[in-house]
Amino acid sequence: MSYKIAVASSDGIQIDETFGSAKRFLIYEVTDGICQKLEERAFDEEETDCSGTSQASGFQKNGENGTGGVCHAKSGCGAESGCGNGTGGGCGGAGEASAKVELVSDCRCVVCKKIGFHIQKQLERKAISVFDVTCSVEEALEKISHYFIRMDNHESLRAQK
Amino acid sequence: MAKLLDKQRYKCALGAMQTVQAITRAIPILHSGPGCAQKLSDSTGSSGYFSPNIFPCTSINEKDVVFGGVKKLETTIENALKVIDADLYVVLTGCIPEIVGDDTGEVVSRFADAEKPVIYASTAGFKGNNYIGHEQVIGAIIDQYLEKSEKKEKGLVNLWADVPYQDLFWLGNIRELEKLLAEIGLTPNTIFGYNRGIEQINKIPKAEFNLLVSPWVSLSNMKKMEKKLGIPYLHYPTLPIGAFETSRFLREVGEFAGVEEKKVESVINEHENYYYYLIERYADLFLENRVINKQFSVVADAQYALGITKFLANDLGLVPAKQFIVDDTPKQYRETVAEEFKKLNYGLEAEAVFETDSYKIHEQIKEHDYHGYPLILGSYYEKELTESLKGNYLNISWPVQDKVVLDDFYAGYTGGIRLIEDIYTVAVQRFN
Numbered sequence: 324m325s326y327k328i329a330v331a332s333s334d335g336i337q338i339d340e341t342f343g344s345a346k347r348f349l350i351y352e353v354t355d356g357i358c359q360k361l362e363e364r365a366f367d368e369e370e371t372d373c374s375g376t377s378q379a380s381g382f383q384k385n386g387e388n389g390t391g392g393v394c395h396a397k398s399g400c401g402a403e404s405g406c407g408n409g410t411g412g413g414c415g416g417a418g419e420a421s422a423k424v425e426l427v428s429d430c431r432c433v434v435c436k437k438i439g440f441h442i443q444k445q446l447e448r449k450a451i452s453v454f455d456v457t458c459s460v461e462e463a464l465e466k467i468s469h470y471f472i473r474m475d476n477h478e479s480l481r482a483q484k
Numbered sequence: 485m486a487k488l489l490d491k492q493r494y495k496c497a498l499g500a501m502q503t504v505q506a507i508t509r510a511i512p513i514l515h516s517g518p519g520c521a522q523k524l525s526d527s528t529g530s531s532g533y534f535s536p537n538i539f540p541c542t543s544i545n546e547k548d549v550v551f552g553g554v555k556k557l558e559t560t561i562e563n564a565l566k567v568i569d570a571d572l573y574v575v576l577t578g579c580i581p582e583i584v585g586d587d588t589g590e591v592v593s594r595f596a597d598a599e600k601p602v603i604y605a606s607t608a609g610f611k612g613n614n615y616i617g618h619e620q621v622i623g624a625i626i627d628q629y630l631e632k633s634e635k636k637e638k639g640l641v642n643l644w645a646d647v648p649y650q651d652l653f654w655l656g657n658i659r660e661l662e663k664l665l666a667e668i669g670l671t672p673n674t675i676f677g678y679n680r681g682i683e684q685i686n687k688i689p690k691a692e693f694n695l696l697v698s699p700w701v702s703l704s705n706m707k708k709m710e711k712k713l714g715i716p717y718l719h720y721p722t723l724p725i726g727a728f729e730t731s732r733f734l735r736e737v738g739e740f741a742g743v744e745e746k747k748v749e750s751v752i753n754e755h756e757n758y759y760y761y762l763i764e765r766y767a768d769l770f771l772e773n774r775v776i777n778k779q780f781s782v783v784a785d786a787q788y789a790l791g792i793t794k795f796l797a798n799d800l801g802l803v804p805a806k807q808f809i810v811d812d813t814p815k816q817y818r819e820t821v822a823e824e825f826k827k828l829n830y831g832l833e834a835e836a837v838f839e840t841d842s843y844k845i846h847e848q849i850k851e852h853d854y855h856g857y858p859l860i861l862g863s864y865y866e867k868e869l870t871e872s873l874k875g876n877y878l879n880i881s882w883p884v885q886d887k888v889v890l891d892d893f894y895a896g897y898t899g900g901i902r903l904i905e906d907i908y909t910v911a912v913q914r915f916n
Contacts, residue, residue, distance in 0.1 A: 454546075454550060
């Protein structure tokens with residue numbers, strides 16, 4: 324079983340970006356506990372201007388090996404994201420944030436330096452775990468993949484001494 | 485195979501946060517998930533200067549499971565010291581940090597130089613219930629805070645009895661026992677309840693001996709204090725309720741402490757005279773009304789099961805049916821506790837059953853022939869059962885739902901009278 328991890332890092336070494344300020348996410352894929360960098364996803368603020376009546380937003384996928392390409396997706400505050408619908412919940416109008424959540428919606432978790440309360444709730448609603456930590460990307464990936472492999476195999480998290 | 489436990493009568497070891505709360509101006513700092521204190525703070529009488537709602541908590545979540553919660557714990561302790569004015573800070577660990585391996589002891593040791601004492605107790609739920617947690621907290625105070633004292637204060641006795649909050653009558657009981665000790669000329673020292681706090685804890689090493697009134701809870705603490713602080717202990721396994729046991733209690737304590745026999749006997753005499761004056765006056769109720777049951781069962785922790793069984797058999801002349809001990813007494817104590825149930829007057833013996841599963845307890849009560857209406861003294865779980873058996877029921881152990889107790893008590897001579905009042909109130913209500 325494989326899953327993806329989104330990492331907010333400016334240099335790929337240190338987790339140094341907050342979720343809000345991150346211009347891109349590094350996407351790693353973990354297959355059977357082995358972690359590999361898959362792609363980088365840039366977040367284009369201009370294209371995702373949600374102000375006014377526009378509900379459209381977009382993002383780009385820049386596949387490293389050229390398989391990515393540009394795509395546009397209708398997302399944001401509409402019904403698709405599941406957080407609009409006039410029900411509020413503190414995220415109804417946060418167009419940019421929602422688009423950013425959409426950008427990583429296929430990931431199992433997000434790793435960043437800090438994250439706001441409401442945006443974390445949006446992610447959690449999509450069953451995406453959030454780890455706001457300050458450490459190296461390598462350390463984070465190692466710990467997270469170790470954790471998920473234990474969870475998936477119903478193994479104890481008891482510390483090995 | 486996984487076992488299902490029906491209606492258990494205790495909480496997890498983290499429930500010992502109530503032991504900390506019972507020490508005035510001591511506050512627990514919880515290294516646990518955000519729901520633990522909420523779940524554990526169900527009892528009444530826990531609001532006040534510190535209440536479970538404001539206990540500092542690391543509220544650890546998934547992130548801390550993956551990356552460790554040590555940093556969060558450090559900042560939580562640091563800030564608790566800044567914003568909460570307490571005399572003693574006790575860090576208590578829940579299950580999660582202990583499973584993933586947070587080194588709480590190491591973090592707490594960084595606060596060795598703090599202005600106020602910070603200690604920690606390992607109270608993970610998988611280590612035991614809140615009776616064990618209570619022992620862990622007392623143990624932490626002995627291990628990490630108390631120092632041996634060469635100076636001893638004449639007549640000073642540390643008194644240990646019930647588990648605060650778990651026991652409905654903890655406050656009243658310990659005050660009544662204090663009063664009795666004072667009457668025979670000793671100076672009791674306790675750390676729980678009003679006006680008892682760090683000052684009393686500081687006095688512990690100066691005591692001539694420790695007095696433990698409990699079948700097994702805190703016995704390990706007494707041994708620890710004997711070893712570390714050089715304080716001998718007297719273990720009196722039965723909570724004295726009523727004249728017979730209380731007089732025996734005073735004689736034994738008096739002898740151990742070297743109190744003059746004449747003094748002890750005069751105190752006993754005075755109390756017994758009044759006690760039996762009351763019994764005599766109400767003998768008509770006891771003998772003629774025939775409202776009371778012939779046989780009884782107590783469903784409670786070892787402390788109450790033993791104390792009440794002895795009282796009802798020795799003082800009221802009732803016949804014990806099976807007695808159920810529900811505190812998950814550790815195996816090494818079971819034999820000696822069960823033996824105590826066989827030391828009743830009139831050649832009576834009671835069978836003690838160690839059982840934590842309410843379903844099994846209820847089945848055994850239903851099967852037994854009580855030769856009439858059963859008298860069941862137990863927790864709220866026994867209410868419906870007793871009603872279905874048309875018996876008399878009194879709520880004396882956790883969980884308690886139909887009773888409010890501020891500082892009432894069952895210990896001592898007066899406590900015995902209170903218990904008689906409660907039992908007969910239930911009995912006469914049946915016909916009126």
